[in-house]
Amino acid sequence: MKKSWRPQTKLVHGGSLRSQFGEMSEGIFMTQGFLYENSAAAEARFKGEEEGFIYARYGSPTNDMFEKRMCALEGAEEARATASGMAAVSAAILCQLRAGDHIVAARALFGSCRWVVETLAPKYGIECTLVDGRDLANFEAAIRPNTKLFFLESPTNPTLEVVDIAGVAKLAHQAGARLVVDNVFATALYQKPLELGADVVIYSATKHIDGQGRCLGGVVLSSKEWIEEELQDYFRHTGPALSPFNAWLLMKGLETFPLRVRQQTESAGKIADFLADQKQVARVVYPGRADHPQADIIAKQMTAGSSLIAFELKGGKEAAFAFQDALDIVSISNNLGDSKSLITHPATTTHKNLSDEARAELGISGGTIRFSAGIEDTDDLLEDFAQALAKLPT
Ligand SMILES: *Cc1c(COP(=O)(O)O)cnc(C)c1O
Numbered sequence: 588m589k590k591s592w593r594p595q596t597k598l599v600h601g602g603s604l605r606s607q608f609g610e611m612s613e614g615i616f617m618t619q620g621f622l623y624e625n626s627a628a629a630e631a632r633f634k635g636e637e638e639g640f641i642y643a644r645y646g647s648p649t650n651d652m653f654e655k656r657m658c659a660l661e662g663a664e665e666a667r668a669t670a671s672g673m674a675a676v677s678a679a680i681l682c683q684l685r686a687g688d689h690i691v692a693a694r695a696l697f698g699s700c701r702w703v704v705e706t707l708a709p710k711y712g713i714e715c716t717l718v719d720g721r722d723l724a725n726f727e728a729a730i731r732p733n734t735k736l737f738f739l740e741s742p743t744n745p746t747l748e749v750v751d752i753a754g755v756a757k758l759a760h761q762a763g764a765r766l767v768v769d770n771v772f773a774t775a776l777y778q779k780p781l782e783l784g785a786d787v788v789i790y791s792a793t794k795h796i797d798g799q800g801r802c803l804g805g806v807v808l809s810s811k812e813w814i815e816e817e818l819q820d821y822f823r824h825t826g827p828a829l830s831p832f833n834a835w836l837l838m839k840g841l842e843t844f845p846l847r848v849r850q851q852t853e854s855a856g857k858i859a860d861f862l863a864d865q866k867q868v869a870r871v872v873y874p875g876r877a878d879h880p881q882a883d884i885i886a887k888q889m890t891a892g893s894s895l896i897a898f899e900l901k902g903g904k905e906a907a908f909a910f911q912d913a914l915d916i917v918s919i920s921n922n923l924g925d926s927k928s929l930i931t932h933p934a935t936t937t938h939k940n941l942s943d944e945a946r947a948e949l950g951i952s953g954g955t956i957r958f959s960a961g962i963e964d965t966d967d968l969l970e971d972f973a974q975a976l977a978k979l980p981t
Pocket of ligand 1: 671672673674676697699700740744769771772791792793794803804805
């Protein structure tokens with residue numbers, strides 16, 4: 588792979604390891620162990636004097652190809668593939684902290700991410716302060732002498748609020764702390780947290796990277812130094828490794844990832860504009876629209892909108908349920924980034940465990956709906972939205 592290749596080319600060819608059979612599609616190496624020529628070779632491999640794989644929990648050929656292809660997309664030095672997005676998040680956070688440390692996190696987080704920092708970390712003596720991430724001053728006010736980590740996602744799930752990544756990175760570094768960014772909603776195509784100053788970026792590869800609703804996966808990307816000094820031992824000895832079969836699915840997903848995400852984003856943009864003109868709709872939040880409350884930050888850090896839309900229907904939960912149930916093409920499901928268009932009612936599903944107060948803080952009401960655009964024809968999706976909205980009272 589040449590460094591000068593453009594992303595789309597790297598995503599088709601990056602990281603490929605070809606066996607003696609000359610296969611065109613990358614091989615799936617379903618193996619736990621690796622053969623050593625003799626005892627001395629085994630010793631040299633374990634000492635790190637000889638290159639090569641040792642055990643699939645540490646690394647394996649198909650995972651290596653997927654990790655290298657992700658690095659090419661992200662512009663990162665190193666990556667580790669994990670069995671799920673949550674394995675990536677929990678490893679990236681816990682590997683670098685110890686009892687007595689403090690985390691500052693934006694409160695608008697994917698539910699399981701919020702549980703890791705708010706409920707799990709304190710069990711091990713790691714304190715966490717959750718802040719409204721829309722205002723940088725809130726991050727600054729939360730800093731303590733023992734603050735070691737900042738954690739955020741942007742745009743957020745489900746209401747597509749935005750956090751100023753470069754601003755938080757600067758605050759984190761001034762405080763001697765690191766910034767971890769969950770970049771699932773923006774995708775690596777449209778937002779580059781490492782270039783904005785983040786130290787670590789994580790993905791749930793379950794979403795746009797697989798993009799076809801087949802398997803779970805995750806990935807942690809950073810500098811070679813951070814991966815080797817902070818993550819490596821944690822990763823090897825706690826065992827979040829991804830199955831080589833799933834690594835293969837995700838790697839093949841990367842080949843079509845930009846084509847899919849561009850199509851999804853184009854449809855989402857058109858549907859967001861359509862929704863904004865409808866009488867049954869109280870509010871549309873879409874990062875590609877000029878009326879997004881944080882359009883200025885979006886212009887600084889994202890190169891396109893999103894494949895997701897948040898909107899609020901007049902008429903609360905009853906209207907939201909009636910609308911979702913009336914859709915033909917769009918399926919009710921809580922995954923996102925899939926090639927099939929999906930719709931979710933956060934208040935009764937993904938965010939049902941939050942208190943009423945916490946939901947209100949995040950702007951999730953009975954009428955709030957999250958839409959994830961698939962790769963169907965945009966006009967078919969627009970017609971599906973129109974016919975479902977027509978069934979609601981105006
Ligand atoms: C889905 C998701 C996760 C968790 O990923 P899994 O693959 O489901 O474990 C983390 N963060 C965000 C923003 C997500 O959308």
